[in-house]
Amino acid sequence: MKLSPRLAALSGAAAAGLIAAGTAAAVQAAPPSPVPDAAQARALAARSASALVASRPAYLHASADEAFVQKQVISSEGTQYVAYDRTYKGLPVTGGDFVLATDAGGNLKYASVAQQQAIGNLATTPKQTSAAAEKTARAQLKTVTAVEGTNLVVYTLGAKPALAWESTVRGTNADGPSRLTVDVDALTGEVLRTQEHVMRGTGTGAWNGPSPLTLNTTLSGSTYSMKDPSLTNLSCQDAATNTTFTGSDDVWGNGTATNKETGCVDALFGAQTEHKMLSAWLGRNGADGNGGYWPLRVGLNDQNAYYDGTQVQIGKNTAGGWIGSLDVVAHEIGHGIDDHTPGGISGSGTQEFVADTFGAATEWYANEPSTYDAPDFLVGEKINLVGSGPIRNMYNPSALGDPNCYSSSIPTTEVHAAAGPGNHWFYLLAMGSNPTNGQPTSTTCNGSTVTGLGIQKAIKIMYNAMLLKTTSSSYLKYRTWTLQAANNLYGSTGCTEFNTVKAAWDAVSVPAQTGDPTCSGTTTPPPTGSCSGQKLANPGFESGNVSWSATSGVITTDAGQAAHGGSWKAWLDGYGTTHTDTLSQSVAIPSGCRATLTFWLHIDTAESTTTTAYDKLTVKAGSTTLATYSNLNKATGYLQKSFDISSLAGTTVSISFSGVEDSSLQTSFVVDDTAVTLS
Template identity: 50%
Template sequence: MKPKLRLGAAALLAVALSTVSLAGATSAGAARAVDPPSPDPRHNAIATSQNLIKADKAALQATDQDSFALTSSIEGPRGTQYLTYGRTHAGLPVYGGDVVVATDASGALVRSVASGQQSKIDVSTKPAVTAVRAAVTARTRLAKAASVATPTLVIHATTAQPRLAWEVVVTGADRPSTLHVYVDARTGKVIDQWDEVREGTGNSYYNGNPVTIDTTPSYTMRDPNRSGLQCGGQNGQPYTKSSDSWGNGGGTNLETACVDALFDVQHEWDMLKQWLGRNGINGQGGGYPAYVGLNEVNAYWTGSYATFGHNQAGSQQLTSMDVVGHEFGHGIFQFSGGGGAGSGNETGGLNESTGDIFGALLEHYVNEPANLDPPDYLVGEEVNLAGNGPIRNMQNPSATGDPNCYSSSIPSTEVHAAAGPQNHWFYLVAEGTNGSTRCDSGAAITGIGIQKAGQIYLAALNTKTLPWTYAKARIATLNAAKSLFSGCNEFNVVKAAWSGVSVGAQSGEPTCTSQQNDFSLTLDPASGSVQPGGTATTTVRTTVTSGSAQQIALSTGTLPAGVTAQFNPQTITAGQTSTLTLTTSASSSGTQSIQVIATGANATHQANYTLQIGQPSSDYSFTVNPASASVQAGQSATATISTQVTAGQTQQITLSAGNLPSGVTVSFNPQTINAGQSSTVTFTTTASVSPNTYTIGLNADGASTDHTATFNLTVSGSSQTTWQPWTPYAVGAVVTYNGVQYRCLQAHTSQPDWTPPAVPALWQPI
């Protein structure tokens, strides 16, 4: 049971963007997903993204030594899916090499692919600087360091030329800091650094009496339904008591501060789900604690929790709605896309703006009345942090001394001020020029509302790559608007708003033209067989290919005698599926072609299903490719055996070989297959095999039909090999492999299957 705690006292409420054009990727306008992704679309998205990465590594600046592994899979606005892949190079993590693939809700249609890496990695993986020296250098980046973690060797790839580096995490002793320092592993100089701790400011406000928060049945300030959410003091432990009366409503009472913090972040969680389609703060069902009672005029995000202090007058705790929304907004930034929080003032400014944006979204979602904290675009107006009213103004950043417009000075501007242009952009998208002005001479803008603006912004944030810049944000939000909404209205507002804050057109950014609504139709499977009187089923799949989702009525063409059809459901929306059940009579027989028709509001498509009724004579084809090979004695060769059903039912096939010369063995993987499947056949020779050409028989023993094929194996005399596996080779090293000399092109440690003929990227024949 989820207890609802009613508080008896008043409670304080508290470039260049590497958007990669991959083979198979499409820029067609996206449709609104009617249903959230099911496990099948999630698997589709993973398979689609992995296939893209494998198919076009060159576009991702990848080498043969690069590998990609899925690190997060997040559902976004309107069911869209975002998959982030971490990159390693020769086994080393690549900082800045993340790849983010965005798909539609079905997982089959790729919307965008992004990577922050600007060039291929071509560095030695052997450090000239020791880990100890790197740790000593990193420690000096904080005046007082509490600890220095063991350095990790990485590739630093956020700049034009990737470099080998030591990543060292240093924690602060005199102030909160979890500093990631990157020390060049060749020169010993610091390349880059970024801090998980993100400082911020907030306000304090009353949410009314009483308020309801979710806690555990033992009266502990830990949310039983939203994983990770809890609130307590600076020791990290949630507050616990023996009754359901929390706080006294006073501005300095810490228990009251936790009431506000928990109330706010629980509503932020709900806003993320209901408005933006995100599951939790990290997008994967996870949240983080809030600590109150910080003895500072400050509030900040540490990378793993949010901590809150008091205002300068000491009269209020900083746990109001916009400050709580802001600090946990840093968590949303950190756990969206690739690369974490990132370094540099421009990235930092976009991070601070992200906090302000989620604070504003939270206020508008809760929509409190005027006597509490009504929705607005001010930051810190209620707490009066330093006695000067709001600390930032998203409608007009210059009102609090921050820039309204982007300029070349933003990368060197203090991060809270560097948030100004994006805060202004967000206001223009949501509200238009209503009460605000553009930085250029463009026409007035009519806003699309804060909910749509939030959906576009979060969708763009889910594709974040490092370094995150205003130029990248413009392209990402344009891609997001095009993916999420049909037509071009939202796209054009986003574009005008960026121009309105002096972030101009970027190379490679998308364009938008009105598109016709369309969809694809497939049957899975496209054929089946039954005995007379039996039933067969197939899944009717639809995917939006352009424009918006449309309603689709499913039907069949003229059915064969003795066959009936039923769809469940018969009417769907593009992007959904239906099950088609075909029922046969006892007198039906033969091979029948059944036409499936999908009639949409804007388009109609057809697909054919082949139904075999009864048991025909079964047969299959049997081929081997290639049909010949030449090896030196002691080597092996492989070929692929392929089978295909040509009549009737599939049948089990057992593979074997005959007419083998002495010293030659043949193996199959697998040895038993079903017609329609394939197997790998390996021909292995010993050093004693006499040079000759041998014709080897390959046999397929089926349940009802047998077939044979031949393979010609030419064996020549053995040759010397000096290459060995598990051996370090430097650039320029020369080896012999089966009598052929090779020169090493890249330093590496050889693996058993990295023979010189097999890996031309590592070895060049001499």
């Protein structure tokens, strides 16, 4: 019996620690059950992500003084997106955010990380005062009406980490209203970054139809108001007073474009239509992800419209008509969606094309007749905003003076012009270069031919890429994220969507990146069951010492360590003398399948060092070392580990664990609830 020599190697304090670990493990002993719904999938993803983050994998570039704050988990088409913020010595880290994408079983599919270097040992005492930094922030605007606050942060979006003061100021700049976040180096006073929150659109069609349009409004007593009864904060107001339009009946507007109430009919209808599209096509609950929106305010005295994080302002065309049409409203709310997905508002010239995709998708979802705001890929085609027709063209941006193709100058180009390559990419992804549905042909930058996927698949891929977004967003990152989104959504059944995303980016000259994923799917759906299910035999060891090859005593019910689930587990080492234990099983991975190895691991040790790895566990798939753990990785309870082994598809591979212990002080490596899952 192995219990005695293992316990004999422990000191009294270490034995007490072992009992505590066993108790903690018993509390979470049941392995995760099949996940029947999105809520349980989100909960499982949150738990699995917490365990993974606690192990501080190398790709997080985490220093000792960094901590992580889990945010909302978003479900989309079977993938769970778990977003995190980061702190350093208690300070928020601007650029420290990341997203972990998991499958329904909580297994990691992809990690999107903004921070690319460890902060290390950074001093957190500023040399610049907050007042000096605030003065610098104010100087970035033409006029300032308010300062929302100034806080000390760690800034990691530059060449090296820096301590910074971060202020948000309101006022005006050369283009009009502004709400600007400014990061100022707390040592030198240099402006590190400015982030504009006023996302300005440019108008489109002013009227929707056919009439009468159906609006969801609110009745209170005998008074109706243009306030959605079920969506938080969604109302339409007079911008002059910020008051919601009300009336004694539920009939609104008079059909005249210069009438504010009519403008609100169009605006509220556009927002409510986009809400339906978000739900039906993307499974998203409202613009903010929680059923919430922002007030729509008609009356801006400008040929413009904008979103600023608190409201959507609707302006007018040169004829005085309010421009609350489908694609104007959906574009501005698209900025809000961008703002309320991981990483916040997209940067480096991508923000306007991101919002344009939501305007186009809402038009196509509504599918209005040609006399109204019919589905197309023009922005501003119905009302002559400034007397020159549409203001953006997605299938041929150069027709309106915007670039069709990406170049290194795009990130610093004026943001609306910089939308050209992204809009061109989205059109090619949705419609292709030579559509057969009556939409225009679109010339590619490399002379290639692209076959589109349809608007619904295109916006799904775009949205799922946004769920991988971090504060480091750019055209180059969106290429990688949309490729990964196509894999997450469709990779298990083939590579058509992935290849189309890639071809569309190539067609607008956005170059391949070293972080781009590859497609491991098949060109046609595999036979039922060939790329699905869990393939290890006796994965939780509950059948005893069968199906696995192991050294004596490894597969055990020994009470000295609790199982993660059931009674059996694999306990390697734990003797406190020179010893080696092994555990292995061969498994066939069919060609074309995605394969993920997962297992739960508890490490208990009597070693007190925090610097030397005396005892080690090596995990391999075939000859490939997946991970090495040691006494330095000790933890109370079990942590789940996950590895993508899809590169071994088409082979029979040995999954092996090898624990090596030195001559003194025990370390126990306890493995349970293993799986090789195919998809």
